[in-house]
Amino acid sequence: MSSSRSGPRFFSSLELDSWRDEAHQAGKRLLNKRKALEKVADKLRPQLAPAASVLAENLQWTLDRLVAARGHASALYQQLGAIGGLRLPAGWLPTAPDAERQLHQACEATEISRVLLREHPAMWALFEAGFGPADLELLERLRSGWQAWRGALHCGPAEFAFWAGESGWHEAWQRDGSSWLAALKTDGLLPVQRWGAALAHADVLAEAGLTEFRTQLLRGVIDPDEAEEAYRRGVATTALAERLRAGEVEYFDAQLHDTHIDQFETVAARLRAALPEHLPSVLVRRRPFNPHERRGRVADFTAELRRKRGGRSFRELFQSYPDIVLALTPCVLVSPASAGHFLAPDAARFDLVVFDEASQIRVAEAIGAMGRGTSVVVVGDSKQMPPTTVMQASHGEEEDAPDSGPVPEDLDSILSEAVESGLPQRWLSWHYRSRDESLIAFSNRYYYDNKLSSLPSPGADPDAGVRWRRVDGQFDRGESRTNAVEAREVVAEIVRRLREPATRADSIGVVTFNVQQRDLILDLLEDSTDPLVRERMSEDETEPIFVKNLENVQGDERDVILFSLAFSTNPETGKLPLNFGPLSQTGGERRLNVAITRARRQVVLFSSFDPGDIDLARTTAIGTRHLRAYCELAASGVDRLGDLSSTRRQRRDRIREEVAAAIRTRGHEVITGHGLSDFTVDIAVRVPGAPRWQVAVILDGPQWSARPTVADRDSAPAYLRGIMGWPELVRFWLPAWVRDRAAILDRVDAAVERAVGAQARAAAEARTAAEAQLAAAARAALEAAAAEEQPEPSTPVADPFSGEQVRAIVSERRGPTPTQSPAEVAVEPMSFQPYEPTLVGDTTDLDVVRSSARVQAAVRAVLREVIATEGPVEQHRLARLTLKCFDLHKTNADRRASVLALVDPGTLRVHPIGTFAWPSTLDPEAWRGFRRARNSSDRDFDEIAPEEIVNAVCHALASARRAEQDLLRATLERLGYRRLTEKIESRLRYGLEFGQERGRIARDPDGRYRLGPTT
Template sequence: MAALEVVKTRLDRIGLGEFCLEIHSHKSKKKEILKELETTITNTRELEIESEEEFNKMEQLKEELNRYIDLLHTPYGKIKYTPYYLFGLKERSLLHFNSRRLPRFKVKDPEKVTIKDWNIIHSQLRDISELLTLIQPINSNPWRNCKPDQIYPTDQEDIEQLTRTSTDLLDELNNRISYLVKITGVKPPETLDDLNKSISSAEVVAKSLPVEKEVILGDSWDIEQVEGYKFIRDLESLNRYDKKVFTRLDKRILDEDIRVLLEEYKSHSSRLFKFLSRDFKKLKNNISSYYKENLPSNEIVISDLEEAYKYQKIRDEIRKNDTSGRNLFGHYWGSLENTQSLIDFSQWIIPFKDGLSKDLITPESIEIVSLGVNSQEIEDNISEINRIGVEFKKTIEDLDGYLHFNKQIFLARSLEDLHFQLDVFKTEIHSLHKWSQFIQGLNDLSKTRAEGMVDLIYSDILNPDDVSPCFEANFADSLLETVFYTYPEISGFIGKLHEKKIEDFRLLDNNLIELNRHRIIKEVYDRRPPLNISASPNSQLGILKSEFARKRGHMAPRKLFKETGGLIQKIKPCFMMSPLSVAQYLDPAGMGDLRFDYVIFDEASQVKPEDALGSFLRAKKAVIMGDTKQLPPTSFFDAQSDIDDDADNQLNSIKDMESILQLAKSRGFPSKMLKWHYRSRHESLIAVSNQEFYSNELLVYPSPCHDSKDLGLKFVHLPDTVYDRGRSGKNLKEAGCVVQAAFQHYQKYGKGKSLGVGTFNVRQQQAILEELELQLRLHPEMEEFFTSSQDEHFFVKNLETIQGDERDVIMVSIGFGFDQNHNLSHNFGPLNYDGGERRLNVLVTRAREQCIIYANFKARDIELKPSSSFGLKALKVFMEYAETKNLESIGGPGEDTESPFEESVYRFLKSNNYNVHKQVGCAGYRIDLAIVDPEHTGRYLIGVECDGAMYHSSPVARDRDRLRQQVLEGLGWNFHRIWSTDWYRNRGESQRKLLEAIENAGKTPKSDRIVSDHLKVEKLVKEIEPVKDKIKSSNKPMDKSVESEVTDYKICSSIDVDSTVELPQKSMGEISKAIVQIVEVEGPIHNEELIKRIKTLWGIKRAGKKIKDILSSAREMAEMDGDLLIKDEFLYPVNQKIIVRRRSKGQPTNIKLICDEEIAEAIKMVIRQQFATPPDELKKQVANLFGIKVVRAATGDRINSMIKELIKNGNLEETANGMINLTSK
């Protein structure tokens, strides 16, 4: 029971003991169990956490400290370069450019660059650098605007011939253009585009009609152009009426007043007796005289007169504007019968005047036109120009096929520049091959991640040897930019601030254990069921309340645990039991309601597998803690409960058995060795065990205090004492000395240091207890120090029972030794047998500060033989070390640093004349660099640690940034940390700080160099005295706490697809993309909801079969592309966790539109918050989470079906009382 008692004592000391239910065989009375439960459930301690924010800050600091060092040494991207390496890459490039500006560009997706890509890029850059030496300067290279492919010798011949042909054609074209300008007077063109305008203007000149200069130079067509257009329209109308009317009528009628004739004829012809009218007859004869043939019907006559009247009216209007007509049309004005000549003239004069206004037609053209032009000559010349132009452009197009100079831009040059460039091509043809190789190199480079280098190289701002450094620097920047963007822990790093974080973390973390104790207390208090509520008699709470109220007739503990075990666990979440009490009090039939998350076996090396089986069956996970180098299970305790005379005989004859620890280890259970030796505060207390039993694998930090009287391993030789061999088996005088030493211990330290005594056998244990009882009768004032009521009380135990105990000081009474005849028997009880060394290991490692050995012999008195047991050999080593402190030495400083960065720091320190040792340390931990104290060469002045491999070797912030350094500083070490990020950003400042730290360490008084490892921290947690009759619980209504974890359903209101184009006209890929975007926002989403969302986004009123078929095909495409998953009628995002979402008005609250996975998650969410729940209430609360206020039959059936499915697949279980609970796993 020692281990359990030690644990319980420590839990009581830190305030967690009340949540542990001790069910040992001697603490298992019914009333005591119920009283303990009632006390715990009704007891109230108000705990106030002054600042939850401070705790969160510590967690944040831990995360930041861990992430910085992890990220600094984590390979990034496919190229696997660490940020640390990238800093060096950039630094190397900056050194190359020195004071020159580094040209910048962005490397696209640098994280995708592989080492193969890197090598290919560097090979290409080397080739380009060599070519640059041949073709620079690029800005004045004759081929700078050409981007040819590979140029072969035959290609070069073709290019040379095409250049000559182009030049000849251009010369001929210029000659023809000059002649055209001469015969038409048009403006000479500067470019080929201007030539088209010149040709159009020449064609206008070619179509000119002889006309007076005054008409061309006058402004009538500028001012009265509208009037001219009206004349033309009127003339066209006259032509139309002329063709329509005067085919039957003679134009002599125009001399009549046609309006009068028309009115009279209409009047007479409409009368009933018109044939009797003489006037009408006379009128008809008059009109008939104008008809070329017989007089037609009245209707035709009236129509002809109307048309003739319109003609007459327009003619008279034109005659009134004769002056304007002559100004507009010159000599063409006059005869209204020839209107076509006026129309032809207007169609020519307008574009001519337009060309003249735009300077495309010059005043010389007016002179030419006024004299008359040779249209055929102009047209022939234009035809030749067009022919030559086509041939020239075709030749340039062929040339562009080789040189790729962009013919559109090339031909947009002036005709003069074109001629000059073609001449340059002819004269520089010999350099084309080098340029083509250079362009080919840039083309190849543009297909890599170094494509940004192409523009920099082409801009002619890089020297040949700048190319590779420029890329490396920009690659480092680009990749670091992605690192910085993703991980601000590196981008925002400042060493001073980081050290402040470490200091804050140390202060906060020092209080973490105490803080967590109070958090646990509050957590358990908040989980306790309230007693002040009504409960049915048959419920677990009802049964327990009834038992509390009973005066007698209580349930047996076994039945109580069976009926109310789950509730008891909420009150007492930790059961402290022995394997025997597990079998005695926990009914296997009630195991379903009383299971534990963990079973922890302490001192598992002493637990038999068969004894552990019951505990294993009642827990989800097991933690088996123990030491195979310590005491195994034995038969000693099977039949021995009290000390008697036969105990030592049994102890000598016992056999070791297999433990649950050894069984677990042999079966390959996951295991972890705890290498940090936490108990011993002086290395001598563990040195022998570390060497003899643990192969020096324990992490042990050397103490600078080698000769302290109050620390370490001590030996007291008692030559005057006698071992009573063969009779009582005791060493009474040694027992008396030990008791006297115990009195002196308490007289010196009082209760400040705990004390325990260990013996090698039961009889020596009995002798010391008897001597202690006698001395306490003589000195009753000392009895208070030896009572068992105080924490870590005094004890006397033998090597079979001391395992699990520890004290500040342990006195070991060997007992065995020289007898009354001064003979030394080498029989040291179980130590001589197989496994005896384990008992010795247990006995000598119980002390935290000091271990004192009492014996009447020395190590040299033990004579070892080849057949001597390992236990006896270990005892001799232990005795010798206790006497002389001589043990195998541990290796000294190393010769090599772990990284180039550390090497650079080392060389810097050496250059400043410091004596520096590399890799200083022992037993698994080494300091990167240490400066030897020039005044005391046996000690170090300061340790220098970098953020390299050794610093990164501890992934846990507590180990790396607090415990490890705190232990070392507590031992007297002084430290300075160098941050590589700071070093690279500001090397000079980092070096200055390092030298200052060394200088300040040398000024520290020697007495101040050993400091305490206890840091004073401000407490974050304050405990308030219990308030009587006040029960405080943080239990909250389920609907509030659960719903706070539910997110609102988010409707997809926009997509990155153009929805203005009708859906059937969109490509299947775009529709698929839209569906994926909707699913990413709303998934899992029912197909009906998806169609509804598509309708809304596209503005579709009704989704018919065609729309649904399109959407079905798009869904299948998205699934085939791996962009979403389809299950039944639901669409799911890829790799997205299912969450519960609250639907509001207008959102899908129909239960059939919610997928099974989301319903299952809601069910489990409710139970996680509320524990076991009746089915009807569970259905209602699940529906409420989805925003369904009224649970109708369909909703309840769907949720109930999901509950049954979860029970079937083992996620839920139905308890004995019909409630639904999460499965105990």
């Protein structure tokens, strides 16, 4: 029985105790027990709640519980009365049905009173004074109005707590209420509604777990205009941290990773080096016989090999002892035709038959070798020359082309048959031969659909890449079918390269279109008395000079290929016959591909016609059309190479762009995606103005990740230094960049500094080598002169190697003295050696140059040194180089004038295009030399004296007359420049006029130039 079954005041009744005692006495009776209990129960039932009941058998237990509950209720009442501030309703009893609810209300009221008393004493006093009905109505209006206001603002507990702060609602309302009311009167509800909508949208952020972002946005920490960017930045930062953790590169050690790569490359190199020695030893151990046996088949085989007479043929030996032969030499190298001749069909079965250069193997030749193997691998390039047979030329559309005699007819190869049969293919895409990427770029685009991966080169090497040499030759369409002028130019180029220190070590090959031109060049080389030529033609050379025609050059390679086109326009019609022999036939483009891919370092194209002379309207032959495109590429220089990579789609790499921009802030010149194939240098770096790129930066970006093997990803970049000649290589790892960008940029700075230093040392070594060569030539000239003019015995013989005489000969090599006959001086180009400034003072010296005799003496010494090194030298260049020796790199007119005032006027020679200072050892009227710039940055073209230009023109005219444009380009090439700009052409034309005035150059009525009478 609970308070819900009995009246609340029943518990205070004194009868409850007597009823309990009567019930216990009745329970002890032996007779009429139930009747006695029912009598007590009848007294209790009037106190029960409606629908409640009590059973006689439970009466004692019920009354005991009631008495106990009364005691507990009394104790609870006393405890609640002892709580200060707790005000229970009048007449409250713990046993009342709603006692618990009333108690909670009292406790809540007490807590509110406590807060009000502490935080709002004035409001508490108001409550203490009591409320009337009007006060309660006002409070209810305030409560409902505030709730409506919060609802309009979408203000949740977090926003309310932020707004109220520590001061509480009352003070916060006093602070903001009046301004809110004023804003409502001025602007209406729209700002409130907007703020509410903003909060509603912001709630989405909280629901997505972005509580901190929502708080910063609402509090104004994040500018609303930058909210999207801030969100994306936060997501990116979080995603980056998660990816670093997931990839276990959160604590990535770039230096350790680079060490692992170096170790991998070292071990791989050792493995490759060990295999040639390891594999033979393995084969020897696997031999199933003892080679020293004295009886049996092995002994018989050994005896057969030792026979000097009557021995068996190789075919018979192989057929009788196939197991022994294959155990001794399991790899047999043989041509397809020899396989059928030397190996009987039933002699042995090979596990593997490999055809190399399969594009040149006919199907009939290959069948026999294929039948002797269990499996076959066919290796070849379908874009190179197929098997051929000789046929008579058919010119078809070339009605103006003369008969060129027999030409090869293409046949089917085992490679084309395998491709057409749908055999499984494996594409080998890496190209390692070319030391300059432009050598393979043309073929990669026109023949290999840009699928070849080639290594980018740092560029600006005058002795690398594809070069055009225009020759004023004429092809003899009569009996000789040669171009003599072009042949002599090729031989002269070979001689020049063998004498030039920078190119002397390069191996050389010559390719011609026809056999007759090949034979002519070969005869000229074999008849040469030049010891360098004869030495390099010797078969004892590792790579002697070869001269081959288009049909038999496949498989050969050299550092430099000189390609003689030989053909020229018809002097009567002015048209170029478009019959280029096999090149004009179907598939002729494959022969062109072979010819232009034989070089490792450079291709020089000798041509007696211009690219535009190949009239595409008159031919449909692919080979002829490709020849014109290749000639245009060679003639236009490296600027045209951009077109070759236009089909390669570049993906935007934001990280690469970010790194490149950061490197630029360090003052370096930068280009991204440097290269002409799918393998590119991510970022190429150099100091501003440097002629070639100095540092290759390789990133671990999408291109790196897409490479399928460890060797492709981590070994190939190392070839940039070993094969392509990049001075420095920096590997970039994204985790290291994320952690410490400054360290990566410092590495790039250090690499650039090392590259600059290495190039300076190389330039100094080159100058030393050139001076040594010059001195050796001087000694040789003195020795020869002494041998020819022996003095009388009584005449004392001067030491031919005295310092004064050597210096005199050196001066003669630079240019003859006035007493020499110009015709006796050999005009051979020399490399231009730029002066390297060395600090001799600082800018404070220059401040007193007009008054200090000491500084003037120092400046004059530098001026003499510069003139002696570079003379003739243009006066402004002279001033700049001199000022650099005093640590002044940015000059102005006043500074230059202060230095030039100290130049000896007798050394200056004035022209309309500039003033030039000449060394005392050179006579401008008699000097016949000129210098070839190794890089166009060595000196600007407008810093070349007109006398030097005239000398280069005369050198170009030494072999034949030339048309004006041809002469201009030939002169430009001899001086080491590629692009014929309008400014350069103007100076060259002045040189032509100056040379004609001096009688060095003459112009014939047909407009062609030749050497003049005073050359």
